[in-house]
Every structure is written in C-alpha cells, then in structure tokens.
Amino acid sequence: MSFEDRAQEHEVLEWELRNAARPAKRKFAPSEPEYGPAECDDCEAEMPEPRRAYGYHHCVHCAERREKRR
Ligand SMILES: [Zn+2]
Numbered sequence: 001m002s003f004e005d006r007a008q009e010h011e012v013l014e015w016e017l018r019n020a021a022r023p024a025k026r027k028f029a030p031s032e033p034e035y036g037p038a039e040c041d042d043c044e045a046e047m048p049e050p051r052r053a054y055g056y057h058h059c060v061h062c063a064e065r066r067e068k069r070r
Contacts, residue, residue: 030055 001009028035036052039045040059047059058066 031053033049033053036047036055037057038047038052040047040062041057042062042065043059045059045061047056051059056063
C-alpha cells in the first residue's frame, strides 16, 4: 500500500468518525412527556402530556369508547 493510499484511508476513517459523532434525530423514550403523539389518533384532540409519556395514542374519551366496544 502506498503512502497516498494510507493517507486516503485515514481520511475516510476520520470522515466516518465525524459523521458517526453527529447526533441522530432525537427520539423520545418511554416516560418522557413527548413520547406519544401530540394528538389523539381518532379525534385529533390534544393529548395531555402524562398520557403521551405513557405512549398512549388515544385521548381518554377515545380510549374509553374503544374499551366499551370490546
Ligand atoms: Zn380522541
């Protein structure tokens, strides 16, 4: 391997390191207020933060309606 090849390989490695260090798009973990969707999947009502933190996709009303349907 020539010196130029090694230098180029090093550059590629460095470039990959720099790009890997770039933070990925932030995802919210369970229990964080922004975890669930901001709006109810059914009626598009605003989701309260505690509900979002639990990862619910439906507001209280829609969840209750779904429970009764079962
Ligand atoms: Zn709803």
